[in-house]
Amino acid sequence: MNIGTAAAHSGVPAKTIRYYESVGLIQPADRTASGYRVYGEQDVETLRFVQRARSLGFSVEDVGSLLALWRDRSRTSAEVKALARHRVEDIDRKITELTEMRETLLHLMERCKGDERPECPILQGLAGKTA
Known part of the structure; x- marks a missing residue:
């Protein structure tokens, strides 16, 4: 084909x-x-x-x-399982990182009034300034 x-x-x-x-x-x-x-x-x-x-x-x-x-x-299943375990560890690390990112954004969003004023804690936080 x-x-x-x-x-x-x-x-x-x-x-x-x-x-x-x-x-x-x-x-x-x-x-x-x-x-x-x-x-x-x-x-x-x-x-x-x-x-x-x-x-x-x-x-x-x-x-x-x-x-x-x-x-x-002639391979052992232990070799395969070790690769899978390593992948799961990578996924767990990424889940932790994503959870931390989510929490940071939620915190910044809570501090932002979302109104007509130009002050924005989200942008201040991204700029590294205390919001």
């Missing part, structure tokens, strides 16, 4: 497939005599795997590690 069909079956845009090939995340596709990429079912399965891992926020580098583990039948 061509790249458009592989993209449709995998849910990965053709441009992204080319990118994944260029950074070595996936193997370059075989080519026809006229230079068109040709993909098989295994390629589509790999692209689906990559797409699911990326949708969970794994970096391209981590997806490469996950692909290697997926292909390695």
Whole structure:
């Protein structure tokens, strides 16, 4: 199948497939005599795997590690779990950061009257001044 069909079956845009090939995340596709990429079912399965891992926020580098583990039948599940644990820790850190950002903005909003006057504690807070 061509790249458009592989993209449709995998849910990965053709441009992204080319990118994944260029950074070595996936193997370059075989080519026809006229230079068109040709993909098989295994390629589509790999692209689906990559797409699911990326949708969970794994970096391209981590997806490469996950692909290697997926292909390695002698791997241990502990190796896979360690990567997943690291990703969960990253998510937890981001949740904490987002919660702190939300609380700061809510605090600034509470101090802002939101009326016709130019004084604005939100802008003062963003400027680093005590609101």
